Amino acid sequence: MIQVTNLSKHFGVQTLFENISFTLAHGNKIGFVxxxxxGKSTLFKILLGEEEADSGEILIPKNYTIGTLRQHILFTHKTVREECASALHGDEAFDLYKIEKMLFGLGFSQEDLDKDPMNFSGGYQIRLNLVKLLATNPSLLLLDEPTNYLDIISMRWLQTFLKEFKGEIILITHDRDFMDAVTTHTMGLRRKSLMIVEGNSSKYYAKLEEDDERYLKTKANLDKKRAELEDFVTRQKARASKAVMAQSKAKQLEKMGEMDDLEVESSLHFSFNYKKTPAKIMLEAKDVSFGYDPAHPLFQSLSFKLEKGKCLAIIGKNGKGKSTLLNVIAGELPLQQGTLSFHPETTFAHFGQTNIQRLNLKNSIIDEIYEVDPLLGITRVRAICGGMMFSGKMAEKEISILSGGERSRVMLGKIIATPANLLFLDEPTNHLDMYSIDSLCEAIKNFKGSTILVTHSEMMLRELADALIIFHHDKAEFFDGNYDAFLEKIGWEEEIDVAPKKVVSNDYNENKKLRAKLIQERSSKLSPLKKQIDQCEAKIMKLEEDIKVKNDALIACSSGNDIGELGRLSKEIKSAEETLEKLYEQFETLHVNHDTLFDTYEIQLKNI
Known part of the structure; x- marks a missing residue:
């Protein structure tokens, strides 16, 4: 268990967080948003002892180890296998199987194990650091964007590994689905304060919204009461007969205090600039092929159609040709074989890493947006800059001083300024936080044109993709269906190869009896849980209705002078909300137990 109490951190006049406290209990896996x-990464550094807090206390048990994923590269061994095995200690010092299993899960091949670690790309070198971290089996894993350099298959492997990890985890990631699949709690830094809830990020954000709504209602009632008192004092203080009462009201005003306005946080918000087109089919590809080495093409004989309003996602492991295919379709690379037919009125807007590198470092952000269309007025350009979170003077910054994430947002701004009906988006979520990714998904959904998207985010695939091009089985193939349909009908070959084989019995009657017994056993165990779930749900609904009634009474009462009644109602609401929170936790635990038990029997039934 780690106990953090009243922790504060400032940089000059900027306050990152103040008097934050939380407890990390055994088995907690926390999504950090x-x-x-x-200040998320700064808090990590403080927990690791790499940076000092201005005040507060951190209690860490003796022999409790904390491991974190390092971005810097320092390799001292000649092969991948030896480098990763160097992280093993004690009884596991020679457990090479454990190391190899992790390496294969993160995309390394058998041949890679004897190669020099320095011969791999930066992304794969970070994966080696991840293997070395996981091999040490620390008490607590601090993971800051561990999926940044992972492809979709490696992400799925890491997700399973972290779910089964026996220690504690604090995870920072922009991938909401990945986080929610792994974590038991969600913790967030907002307005210099910290809040932690049991459950996924959706529950956390719902709680934030509820708290803000309650705060604003309370503030509105308080402001109304203050205005009434101020008006009374102003009107009556000059009248002798009302002077005493006015003085009393003035003292009441002094005691009331004021509630601050809620600090508004900047959000990336935008919509793509759709150019009208009569096209029903935006693009048709026939027998498209490409390869840097003619003997080993990245893809060949690929054919598909893209309808207006549809999103086509290109998915697969790193290095297989996803970005290359997107660049061929976008005309960034020459087409070697086959045909690409576009409607005459099709207009592109292309977001990719090569495009970001073409930003003029001497230009300001405003200049870069203007270059897209010189006819854009300053109001429109400023609006686009603001939507990309470059308001006021920030929009006049030179590209050369911007971070990688800021340059990505500039590129998105240029895409927004471009009238288009076909978007090419290559990993557009890199450097974006959860809020910005939600805005991006919403903008793509609302875009009336078509989109071709390269992504490793399963959340984006599930939300956006109407069809897929999958790089697997050493080829690229078109799949006319969404991502879940692909997983159900085909699935990733790397996962199928290691999937447990079903147990097949030749005795039909014995299997039938066994199934009947399992179904009866499952029913007898699930029925009590279902009853408890229904009872808990009924209590929640009743208590929510009671809280609503009391909140309405509190609002009505706040316009009067009955301080005692206000206090009573406030205490009752607080008590009821605490009870409701416990009921929610009980409801969630019961549901998890029910679903886990159900899934256990489902697996047994499928294996018969």
Whole structure:
């Protein structure tokens, strides 16, 4: 268990967080959210002892180890196998199987194990650091964007590994689905404060919204009461007969205090600039092929159609040709074989890493947006800059001093300024936080044109993709269906190869009896849980209705002078909300137990 109490951190006049406290209990896996720059990575450094807090206390048990994923590269062994095995200690010092299993899960092949670690790309070198971290089996894993350099298959492997990890985890990631699949709690830094809830990020954000709504209602009632008192004092203080009462009201005003306005946080918000087109089919590809080495093409004989309003996602492991295919379709690379037919009125807007590198470092952000269309007025350009979180003077910054994430947002701004009906988006979520990714998904959904998207985010695939091009089985193939349909009908070959084989019995009657017994056993165990779930749900609904009635009474009462009644109602509401929170936790635990038990029997039934 780690106990953090009243921790504060400032940089000059900027306050990152103040008097934050939380407890990390055994088995807790916490998703850590907050805007970019809110202080998440700084808190990690403080927990690791790499940076000092201005005040507060951190209690860490003796022999409790903390491991974190390092971004810097320092390799001292000649092969991948030896480098990763160097992280093993004690009884596991020679457990090479454990190391190899992790390496294969993160995309390394058998041949890679004897290669020099320095011969791999930066992304794969970070994966080696991840293997070395996981091999040490620390008490607590601090993971800051561990999926940044992982492809979709490696992400799925890591997700399973972290779910089964026996220690504690604090995880920062922009991938909401990945986080929610792994974590038991969600913790967030917001307005210099910290809040932690049991459950996923959706529950956390719902609680934030509820708290803000309650705060604003209370503030509105308080402001109304203050205005009434101020008006009374102003009107009556000059009248002798009302002077005493006015003085009393003035003292009441002094005691009331004031509630601050809620700090508004910047959000990336935008919509793509759709150019009208009569096309029903935006693009048709026939027998498209490409390869840097003619003997080993990245893809060949690929054919598909893209309808207006549809999103086509290109998915697969790193290095297989996803970005290359997107660049061929976008005309960034020459087509070697086959045909690409576009409607005459099709207009592109292309977001990719090569495009970001073409930003003029001497230009300001405003200049870069203007270059897209010189006819854009300053109001429109400023609006686009603001939507990309570059308001006021920030929009006049030179590209050369911007971070990688800021340059990505500039590129998105240029895409927004471009009238288009076909979007090419290559990993557009890199450097974006959860809030910005939600805005991006919403903008793509609302875009009336078509989109071709390269992504490793399963959340984006599930939300956006109407069809897929999958790089697997050493080829690229078109799949006319969404991502879940692909997983159900085909699935990733790497996962199928290691999937447990079903147990097949030749005795039909014995299997039938066994199935009947299992179904009866499952029913007898699930029925009590279902009853408890229904009872808990009924209590929640009743208590929510009671809280609503009391809140309405509190609002009505706040316009009067009955301080005692206000206090009573406030205490009752607080008590009821605490009870409701416990009921929610009980409801969630019961549901998890029910679903786990159900899934256990489902697996047994499928294996018969």
């Amino acid at each position: 907050g805007r970019n720059g809110s």
